[in-house]
Structure formats: C-alpha cells, structure tokens
Amino acid sequence: xxxxxxxxxxxxxxxxxxxxxxxxxxxxxxxxxxxxxxxxxxxxxxxxxxxxxxxxxxxxxxxxxxxxxxxxxxxxxxxxxxxxxxxxxxxxxxxxxxxxxxxxxxxxxxxxxxxxxxxxxxxxxxxxxxxxxxxxxxxxxxxxxxxxxxxxxxxxxxxxxxxxxxxxxxxxxxxxxxxxxxxxxxxxxxxxxxxxxxxxxxxxxxxxxxxxxxxxxxxxxxxxxxxxxxxxxxxxxxxxxxxxx
Amino acid sequence: xxxxxxxxxxxxxxxxxxxxxxxxxxxxxxxxxxxxxxxxxxxxxxxxxxxxxxxxxxxxxxxxxxxxxxxxxxxxxxxxxxxxxxxxxxxxxxxxxxxxxxxxxxxxxxxxxxxxxxxxxxxxxxxxxxxxxxxxxxxxxxxxxxxxxxxxxxxxxxxxxxxxxxxxxxxxxxxxxxxxxxxxxxxxxxxxxxxxxxxxxxxxxxxxxxxxxxxxxxxxxxxxxxxxxxxxxxxxxxxxxxxxxxxxxxxxxxxxxxxxxxxxxxxxxxxxxxxx
Numbered sequence: 386x387x388x389x390x391x392x393x394x395x396x397x398x399x400x401x402x403x404x405x406x407x408x409x410x411x412x413x414x415x416x417x418x419x420x421x422x423x424x425x426x427x428x429x430x431x432x433x434x435x436x437x438x439x440x441x442x443x444x445x446x447x448x449x450x451x452x453x454x455x456x457x458x459x460x461x462x463x464x465x466x467x468x469x470x471x472x473x474x475x476x477x478x479x480x481x482x483x484x485x486x487x488x489x490x491x492x493x494x495x496x497x498x499x500x501x502x503x504x505x506x507x508x509x510x511x512x513x514x515x516x517x518x519x520x521x522x523x524x525x526x527x528x529x530x531x532x533x534x535x536x537x538x539x540x541x542x543x544x545x546x547x548x549x550x551x552x553x554x555x556x557x558x559x560x561x562x563x564x565x566x567x568x569x570x571x572x573x574x575x576x577x578x579x580x581x582x583x584x585x586x587x588x589x590x591x592x593x594x595x596x597x598x599x600x601x602x603x604x605x606x607x608x609x610x611x612x613x614x615x616x617x618x619x620x621x622x623x624x625x626x627x628x629x630x
Numbered sequence: 631x632x633x634x635x636x637x638x639x640x641x642x643x644x645x646x647x648x649x650x651x652x653x654x655x656x657x658x659x660x661x662x663x664x665x666x667x668x669x670x671x672x673x674x675x676x677x678x679x680x681x682x683x684x685x686x687x688x689x690x691x692x693x694x695x696x697x698x699x700x701x702x703x704x705x706x707x708x709x710x711x712x713x714x715x716x717x718x719x720x721x722x723x724x725x726x727x728x729x730x731x732x733x734x735x736x737x738x739x740x741x742x743x744x745x746x747x748x749x750x751x752x753x754x755x756x757x758x759x760x761x762x763x764x765x766x767x768x769x770x771x772x773x774x775x776x777x778x779x780x781x782x783x784x785x786x787x788x789x790x791x792x793x794x795x796x797x798x799x800x801x802x803x804x805x806x807x808x809x810x811x812x813x814x815x816x817x818x819x820x821x822x823x824x825x826x827x828x829x830x831x832x833x834x835x836x837x838x839x840x841x842x843x844x845x846x847x848x849x850x851x852x853x854x855x856x857x858x859x860x861x862x863x864x865x866x867x868x869x870x871x872x873x874x875x876x877x878x879x880x881x882x883x884x885x886x887x888x889x890x891x892x893x894x895x896x897x898x899x900x901x902x903x904x905x906x
Contacts, residue, residue, distance in 0.1 A: 444883070444890055451883055454876055473812040473820040476897055479837050480890060481848040482811045487764075487796030488882055494768045495879055513748075513757070514811045517793055521761035536753035537816075544819045546750050548681075562677045562719065562755040575758040601765050603758055604723065613755050614676050616723040619667065620762070623693060623727025626666050627704065628734050630695070 386508055386529050386582045388433055391465060394586035395429060405445045407436025407468065412460075415591040424460075427590070428453045428501070431465035438515035439472030443485035446519075447492040454496035461502040461594050462493070466520050467509025470537070486514050490522035497524050502597050504590060507532040507567075507576065521575060524597040527590075528567055528576045535565035561612045574607030635661045641858035645782040646806045648857070650692050650707035653742050656857030657780075657864065658696035658705065665694040667724060675718050677752040686712045689720040693728045698740065699865045704732050707742035710785030716749030717790060722759025729766035729777070738776040738868055741798065746813065747789015760790030767797050771874040776800075778867045780860055781807040782840065782853065788813045799872035800850040802863040807840030809848065814838075836899040845906060846889060 388409075392401055395413035404410040409431040416425055430449060432438060453462055471482060497503045505520030507528040512535045520526040528534075536542075543550050557564035561572050570576045577596075580589045604620055607613030639648070639656040648656070654663055667673055669687035678685050690712035696705050706725050708715040717725075725741070732739040748756035767777055779795045781787045782804030787795050792809050795801055803809070812820070814828035827833060836842055843849045851867055853859040896902045 440890055440894070444886055447879075448883055448887070451876070451879055455880075471811050473817050475817065475826050475837060476894075478810045478812060478817070479842075479896070479899060479902065480893060481796075481809075481843065481846055483792035483809060484796045484848050485886055485890075486811060487793045488879070488886055490764055490793065491768055491797060491874070492879055492883075494765065495772070495874070495876055498772060499876060514789065514793060517757065517760055517764070517790055521758065522764065536748060536757045537750060538820070541816050541819045542750050542753070544815055545746075545813075556680065560677070560680055562752040563680075563750075564754070569754050570758075573754045573758050575754065575761065601762055603762060604726070607755075607758065613719050613758075615673065616719050616726075616755070616759065616762075619673060619720055619723035620727035620730065623666050623724055624730040624734070627695060627728065627731035630664075630666075 388431070388465070388467065391508060391586060395427065396587070401429065401431060404449060405442060407432060407434050408442055408445055409433055410449050413463070415587045426458070426460040428460055428462045429465065430462065432468040432519060433465060435467060435469055435510060437469045437472040438486070438518065439477045440480045440482055440485045443489045443518065447489040450489070450492040450496050453501060454492065454499045459500045461504065462496060463590060464505045464519055464523055466505060466507045466511045468511050468515050470512035471514035486518035489518045493522040502594050504594055504597070506590070507534060509533065513537055525577050525593055526575065527578050527580055527593055529580055529582055532567045534567060534570050569612065572610040572612030574603040574610065574613060577606065639857060641856065643857040645804060645855050645857060645860055646784060649711065650709040650742065650744065653857065654692060654696070654705060654707050657861050658698050659700065662697035663694055663705070664696070665692060667693065673720055675720055675752065677719065677755065681751045683751065689718060689724070690715055691721045691724050693724045698868065701868060702737060704728050704737050704739040708744040710744035710783045713749060715745035715785040716747065717745060717756045717759055718749035718752045719755035719759060722756060722763060726759065726762045726766050729763060729770050732775045732777070733766065733770035733773045736774045739770065740778045740780065740864055743779055743781045743787040743791055743795055744783030744785045745787060745791035746785050747791050757790065760794065763794055764797055767794065768874065771799060776868060776872045778802065778864055780864060781809060782855060782860065800867045800870065802851040802853050802860060802867060803840035803843055803849040804853045804855045805840050806855050807843065808834065808838040809843050810838040842899050845903060847885065
C-alpha cells in the first residue's frame with residue numbers, strides 16, 4: 386500500500402500535514418461504530434519517503450509525541466513507517482543522536498502511560514536504531530505485506546562481522562534470527578501481525594489497539610512462532626529468581 | 631545462584647582493562663554479589679553455532695543482586711571480550727529479566743555497559759531484545775527505580791546499547807568511554823572515509839568519547855579509569871532523585887532542542903567545545 390492509500394483509509398482529507406523533512410503528522414479517524422475506545426480519533430505520525438532518522442527528525446517527532454501526551458484526550462497514536470536506518474553521519478553522532486533516539490522512544494512509552502495507546506504500522510523500510518526508536522517503542526507493531534525491515538545493510542554487516550557478502554547471503558535462507566525481512570521479524574515476535582491490505586485498515590488498527598495494555602508479549606510471540614527459542618524462558622527465570630529470591 | 635567469590639580486585643583496577651566479573655567484584659560491597667543464571671547453567675546462544683562460532687556459557691553478560699554502599703541493587707555487566715559485548719537473544723533476555731525484576735521490586739539497578747550493540751549473527755533477535763530491554767527499563771523507571779549506567783570499557787557503548795544507555799536515569803563515563811549509535815566503522819562503510827576515518831583515533835574520541843559526551847550533557851558523572859572512581863560516582867548517582875515523568879521528558883525535550891539549535895551547524899568537536 387502507498388502512503389496516500391493508507392492515509393485515505395484513515396480518513397485523512399488533507400494527506401497529513403508535513404512536520405519536516407520526511408515527517409508527517411495529522412489527526413485520523415478509525416471510523417464511527419468501530420470497536421475503538423474514545424471517539425475514534427487517532428493521532429497519526431509518519432516517518433516516510435525512505436528518510437533517514439537523524440537528530441532533526443527525532444527531535445521534531447518527540448516534540449509532537451509529547452504535545453499529544455499532554456492533551457487530555459485518550460486518542461491513540463499511530464506511527465507510520467517507511468524510513469531507512471538512523472542517520473549515519475559524523476554530525477549526528479557529534480550531537481548525541483543516541484540521546485535523541487532514546488528520548489523519542491521514552492516519549493512514546495510515556496505517552497502510552499498517559500493513556501494514549503501507541504501502535505506502529507510498518508509499510509516500507511525501517512532499520513536498526515530508527516526502528517528501535519519508533520515502531521519497536523510503540524505498544525504494538527504491525528506491518529503491511531511488502532514491508533522491508535532490516536537491522537543493518539549487508540555491506541556494513543560484512544564489515545563488522547568480518548564475513549564475506551557471499552557467506553552472509555547464504556545464511557539468509559536458513560536463519561530466522563539473522564536474516565533481514567518481514568517474515569523473520571514476525572517470527573521473532575517483533576512484528577505482532579501482518580494486516581490485510583484488501584480489508585479496511587482503520588478497523589484492523591482499531592482491533593490491534595484493543596489488544597494493547599498488557600505486558601511486553603514479544604518474547605512469548607517469538608517462542609510460539611519458533612523464532613526465538615530461549616528469550617521468553619530466560620527473561621522469566623531471571624526475573625522470577627530475583628523477585629522470589 | 632552462585633556465591634563463590636573471587637578475591638576483591640584492587641581499587642586501582644583499570645575499568646577499561648577489567649573483565650565484567652572483575653568490574654562487578656570491584657564495584658559492589660565486598661562479597662555481596664549473587665549471580666543469577668550463571669555460567670554453570672550453560673545458557674548459551676542458540677544461533678552462533680550456525681556461523682561455526684564459539685559460544686560462551688554466560689552469553690557475554692553477568693546479572694545478579696548485590697549491595698552497593700549498603701544499599702541493595704540489581705546489577706548487570708556486559709563482557710566486551712566476548713563478541714564485543716554484543717546483544718544476542720540470551721544476553722538480551724538476561725538484561726530484560728533483570729530490569730523486569732527491578733520494576734516489580736522498585737529496586738535500583740546498575741548496568742556496566744561494554745557493547746558494540748546488537749549481535750549481527752542474530753540481528754533480528756538482538757534488535758527485538760534491545761526493544762524489550764528499553765521497555766523494561768522505562769517501566770522500571772516509571773515504577774520508581776533508578777537505573778544507573780557505567781561506561782568506560784574496551785568495546786564502548788554502541789548501536790542499540792547507546793539507546794539503552796540514554797534511557798538510564800544517569801550515566802557515569804570515563805575519558806575512555808565511547809558512545810554512539812553508528813560506530814566509526816559503520817559510518818565509514820556507509821558514507822565513506824571522507825565522512826569518517828575509523829582509523830583516526832583522535833577523531834573517534836573527540837566525536838564519541840566520554841569527555842565530549844559529558845561536556846554536551848550526554849553523561850552526568852565523570853570518573854577516572856579506576857574501579858574506585860566508578861564506585862564513588864555510582865554511589866553519588868544512586869543518591870540523586872530521578873523520577874521519570876512527562877514533566878521530565880518535557881525538560882529533556884527543551885534541553886535537546888536547545889543543543890540542536892546551538893550546536894547543530896558544527897561539524898567537529900572543538901568548535902562545539904568553544905561554543906559551550
């Protein structure tokens with residue numbers, strides 16, 4: 386699905402308001418009579434057009450998220466994602482990009498705490514720190530078919546792991562925990578579900594939002610889907626031993 | 631849980647040179663550390679075998695309980711000497727479990743970072759593990775626990791690790807610390823050597839080093855490269871209040887906006903230091 390189709394399905398008349406380079410913001414609607422709490426309104430933020438997430442984008446987004454968090458409605462926040470990785474420049478690192486990205490992640494989590502349920506919708510690319518600070522910091526991340534998440538581009542991976550590009554390519558077929566792509570991120574538990582583009586998007590998002598509010602389910606999803614065999618039991622054992630010890 | 635204690639390392643122990651276990655032993659009150667899910671449990675990475683790589687019985691992180699200055703804390707230490715302290719499925723889950731316990735008990739927690747970030751051989755698992763750690767960390771802070779990060783190890787604190795660090799209540803760094811989302815090699819391979827020469831040690835330190843981070847407000851306490859200095863700084867950090875609220879984040883927003891407006895046009899650290 387294109388951004389225009391997604392926005393249209395969320396009843397955007399104006400296509401969203403630009404918030405800065407590669408960013409949009411606006412108020413959507415999940416539809417009257419849908420199983421949504423509140424009046425169906427939803428705050429929509431987007432990191433779009435394949436932009437890299439740098440200091441400039443992160444501070445604009447976190448400002449918007451905090452503004453929404455301070456509004457006394459309980460309208461949820463939906464973050465649309467078609468971006469690249471974090472901005473890999475000397476300037477962004479000099480300025481402390483890690484603080485800006487972490488601040489955005491914290492803002493999303495605190496907005497949720499303040500009553501604005503959060504969801505991410507991945508419809509294009511997203512990678513590495515940019516995905517951690519946005520979609521993976523919402524309460525539930527869903528995707529549309531054709532989305533292309535990855536952790537790092539293969540050239541950088543080859544350099545850091547000191548493996549050849551060929552050797553890395555060979556692993557992509559067999560290794561869920563390693564290889565880029567939407568299917569693997571679903572099996573790992575990072576993406577909750579893949580939406581159906583032929584069905585109305587608004588009601589599917591409303592339904593997904595209704596499931597949020599419990600604890601972090603991702604490690605259990607990763608276990609059920611045979612993507613992460615150990616994470617759920619390890620985290621549970623460590624937590625239980627400390628709390629009960 | 632293990633309680634066999636190695637001899638306490640000297641106060642002058644170099645934080646940069648020390649192992650994760652030496653750092654813990656030197657940081658906490660004598661013989662107070664009790665490890666959870668220690669190496670005798672042999673909970674190793676289920677993914678490294680596929681790359682014909684060796685595993686480590688603790689997957690490169692030590693977690694447990696201890697006393698620090700007479701105060702009960704939870705503690706985690708990454709082992710930079712095992713795969714660069716990278717965050718894989720098991721490594722990440724141990725830290726997530728510790729932070730979930732911190733939230734339940736409202737227990738202050740100290741994280742000794744030494745990591746290159748997500749372990750690329752299990753990239754998807756590591757990426758989601760970082761996301762789980764962040765959520766557990768923020769939940770622990772919202773519940774009222776402090777989370778103190780200490781950085782000054784050989785592997786620095788990069789990638790997802792740098793986001794975890796920036797979510798802490800406060801950070802202690804030494805001059806040897808390096809903090810960044812994209813490490814020098816990643817920037818160079820992505821943008822070219824003109825953008826960042828990863829072999830230029832001086833450039834690495836003045837862009838990502840502990841002193842620069844401290845000067846721009848990215849770290850709260852500065853320590854010498856000794857266990858005694860890190861211990862003293864950690865105790866100071868544990869004495870500070872550190873509520874995480876919407877108001878805290880609003881102040882943080884202003885601080886980061888101000889930094890971007892004032893320093894966003896500079897391309898090298900000396901110009902920034904002159905402007906501060």
